[in-house]
Amino acid sequence: APSLEELSNKLSSLGLKDPLPKFEGSNPSTNPVDIYRCYIADQLAPITGVDAKVIYPGLEWTSSFEKGDLVLAVPRLRLKGKPQDLAAEFAAKFPENPYTEKVTVQGTFLQFFFKAGLLSKIVIPQVLELEKKYGPAPTGTGKRIIVEFSSPNIAKPFHAGHLRSTIIGGFLANLYEAFGWDVIRMNYLGDWGKQFGLLAVGYQRFGDEEKLKNDPIHHLYQVYVQINKVIEEENAELVAKQEEAKKTGELLKVDPNQKGPTDNEARAFFARMEAGDQEALGLWKKFRDLSIEKYKDTYARLNITYDVYSGESMVAKESMEKAAVMMKEKGVSEESEGAVIVDFTKFGKEFKKLGKAVVMKKDGTTLYLTRDIGAAVERYEKYKFDKMIYVVASQQDLHLAQLFKIMKELGYEWADRMQHINFGMVLGMSTRKGTVVFLDDILQEAKDTMHEVMKKNEVKYAQVEDPEYVADTVGRAGVMIQDMSGKRINNYKFEMDRMTSFEGDTGPYLQYAHARLCSIARKANIPREELEKANLEHLTEPQATKLLRALAQYPDVLVNTMKTLEPTTIVTYLFKMTHLLSSSYEVLLVVNEKDREVATARMALYEAARIVLNNGMRMLGLTPVERM
């Protein structure tokens, strides 16, 4: 990014006298709107008698252009007098200037509209120069965040909750990284527990080395389903025996807690794992390693690479034991019927709803919650994070609230740095073949469906160079945009046909918008140096101005996204911007524009739009396509 000095020089070369003061949180060299904020705050200070530093943060962006580009709520200035009257007075006193139109008053708000002429000269060069860096400001430099996301369970389906966690978590990791944070992407696998004893026993009976190597995820799941069937059959047999015993009066001879032989075998196997038996652990490790390898490929299709594959199995016994001692000493935990529990109701009314949670079973074994306590401590010791996010479905709201409260009660000062990013359910997620879904299957089906949609337009399809790649990338965008369109907490219906459609606000629509801009650039074929020197005075049409105002907003949209942590904040913006683009094409011609200078100015505008769209899409985790 240019230095403040370079920027000041540039502004004066545009005929502007500009001190460009540096306000707290102001990033004029990456955010064009901040240039306007600096100017307006500076002008308003003598008019209102309020320090420019106080005015600056009050200059807020708006979500609709009718309200202006920036607004100031006069009551924020805490001045004596009627806000309406003050607003009218300030608006009247605001000087005529190259930055903004005459100030308008709406109730107690001052509305500032950017003047078209200067805007293009500020925004377009800034976007072209910063290119991939246009948007975020490096406000997180020196800070570290752990984003824990996806976290599927080995040998169990990758369900909708994991899909959403993967998409939302991948996006949040990108967002923090763009803002300069040191991001640790962490996958916390469900890779421990009694079910692994069961899986091992199942594998010994039904497993196939070859199948395991080729397709560990599906194969392990098959084995898991098969062995569970055996367990069910054995249980049914036991129940029948008990019924029989009841009838014959021989009840005493049958132990009601009796388990079937397979269940006992599974328990024994898991006990060996817990005791550190090398042979037992060897098999388990093989399952884990092969699954991770496979998952890595799938995550790569979503542009996600993890820094750490941790998991429930990796939490050290010592960490949990240490935590157990602390909990006891601090009176956080107590004994109850041989088990150790935390009774949250004792922490006051606010925590009543957290109820009670077991942290150690009667037989001394640990639970999901116990492992999370140990894991949090280990993560802090290892990474000294400034923030840690758990991207987990809202079904686990209670679990995470309990975890956070325990950490707080244990007195860890970093307990407040943990945050649960939750989300609603996906309804009706299934493939055509059945209801059990793995990530790979979802992506494959999105690709196939997309491919069919593309084939319907024969002429166009014939021109696509690599239809497999395009179908894959665009189909994936469909899945992801559908997921990120609403607020995270909302449920949504999984609709393959809808998400792969070009109609409406879909992933394919965004991809199409990007490919169209690329296509215009190819056809126009104007060298970059010419775009950089374009005479932007030619951008006079209202469509151009609206588009420019939208492009200027992108950095503010990102700042806002850091507050909401909602992908929809960006998705909504990108659709608004691409709609403006659609309505520009028939007015702002490039290829069919005879005046080369005019065509060049418009191309510079389109190129800036392409950069913003590309940046936004990549932030969301999509791969923008250049042709489709």
Ligand code: ARG
């Ligand atoms: N594996 C868990 C599940 O599938 C999600 C893990 C969430 N993260 C955590 N630290 N508890 O339900």
